[in-house]
Amino acid sequence: MCREGSPSRHTPPDICTSAGVAAGIDLCLHLVRRDHGSRIANDVARSCLVPPWRDGGQAQYIQRPVPDPTATGTAPTQAWVMEHLAEPLTPADLAAHANMSVRTFTCRFHDETGTMPGQWLIRQRVDLARHYLETTDWSVDLVAHRAGFGTGVSLRRHLHAAIGVSPQTYRRTFRPASTAA
Template sequence: MLTSAGAASGFDVCLHLLRQDHGTEVANQAARFCVVPPYRDGGQAQYIERPLPPTGATGTGPTRDWALRRLELPLSLDELAAHAAMSTRTFARRFKEETGLSPGRWLTSQRLRRARHLLESSDLPVERVAHEVGFATATSLRRHLAADAGVAPSAYRRTFRAPDPAADDAGSLPA
């Protein structure tokens, strides 16, 4: 039997049940949908998933797909435009029309999206996560994540990472 004392703790119980029955990823998705953190320790920012715009066979969609497969590399506007077989100005204008963001801002947001996934699903050190997603340094990742989500990578990982079952067992009472 599980109980809760209010609306927010009701969300906590529901997320706990989702996590137990369907895993951390499903519980994290539900938390994002409800705009609540999957684990509350107080004072954290809200975490909202930003979906990618649809890709098509025309426009900048194929280049966005290409770039997503190469996020760990430094990708310049000239390289993106060349891949799309467009001038730099035309590419930048079409890109912004299709995504609502400049190519540079979009790349940063996609790098942050992948970094969040790695922080949630791996034990990679922050320095390695930064490298895997194309930030030059861990400091750069920390700065961008703090600006975007209001937290450091370690705090983000604590918030969205499944708790250690061994730690839960150590503090629980026998049934």
């Protein structure tokens, strides 16, 4: 609970209290959000592996880095994909970019990342959609299109499979009511 106001005889200056560890984390994120904005609070929450705005029952919101594009193997193609997420991409497109056969690319990609190219591509698109949900007022259909899912239905299915929430719930979680459209 926060009581924020100017000091006077009857009102103490900016006093915030919480009870319990989770409530303390919520309070800290509230103060960061108030003083530095939602983007910084979201980054702090991610680094602490907690949601910045709790409704309850959410998965952990973790960003996954992409390897250095100057590395050998499939890293240059992974970096290229990140610039073309909104486009339809097939395993053959990725293999062609890497100058490999689909089979060689798939094996090498799996060896390097521990996942199949299609699964990795969906994860990157989900991460991009999450970014758009946090930072724009775009409709779910527009977010889906810009993130490469094509339709809102596809985005809803993939986001729910990845983190267990709908796009609207995710947006509410990462954008307090005062900033969400």
